[in-house]
Amino acid sequence: MSTRRDELLRWPLWSWRNFSVTTAVVLLLLAGLGRVVNTAPAATHRAAGATATAGPSTTLPPQASTTPDVTASATTPSTAPPDAAAASDPAATRVATGFVRAWARPGLDQGTWLHGIQPFLAPPLARALSSTDPAQVPASAVTGEARLLRATATATVITVPTDGGPVAVTLRSSAGRWKVTDIEPAGQAPAAPTPALTPSTAGH
Template structure:
């Protein structure tokens, strides 16, 4: 192989200029290779840092509290109270008229007439029947009355108010005969008849 590489090796030795040129070219080649190696090592050292991903500061949707959106189409639940109020008085509600003084006085007048118009009773039984419905003064005034002399009638309707206040009232009670006027008084919280009269027709209450 010497006959192939020999001329190449001997060529720089023919003159000092050729030798210096070859040496200079060799040095330049070595420096170039060194520069290339430095760049490769630098890029290898930087690439791991460049390839490192920066931690994301964006919060995962799973970490965010979820706020349920209101359902605007949902129907309100019914408690049932409004319907019972709008329906008025039912079997479980108290009758508004139960505490009415006028109604209580009317009932007292009608109950007295029902107990008073009993000509079929004997005096003792008749007097006993008046006791829960009349004041002591009226029972005393009727003590000598013969039941046979009272009209044989029955109450046929609601008493008509003639006058009333917080303590007393007057009602014309319709019967199967004539109207019976009954005066009532409030005694210990109970309406009782205090007087009784017969009248041909009821009077209209003042302002009524």
């Protein structure tokens, strides 16, 4: 066995041809071994990357949209009543109360009386009351708090209690200010006669 091994070891040295073949075989073996060594880590790296990529799915189920439907909002009619602005404006109540206090002063002369009510009146009612005798006004004082009776998109009616009975004052907004357009008895029975709240002129 030892003799055969010695012969194998001396074989590359017998000739240049044997030496060249031996060298080529050794180089091929080393090259092949290098490829195997370099390929193993790369394969391991690719396997690890594939495992990480194939992890638990993070895909979420579709969520319901939280963006408001602008089209639906624009086409849906508002549920707010048309009289909401008038009903919520305390200025209308103040104007109605101030007017009735100025109106219910039958002891004044006509000029003073007209001067007191003029700032509260819309032009048509101002003309209607311009020749009224204040002595004929059926009230002399406000006796309680005014209350909203009804309201529409263009007008509001407020009741004001007086010592001559409650009166309903109609107001309309003009240039951002409430003006009185009418005054009449409030709470009258349908068949009851309507008292004159805008009395005839003196001397008639």
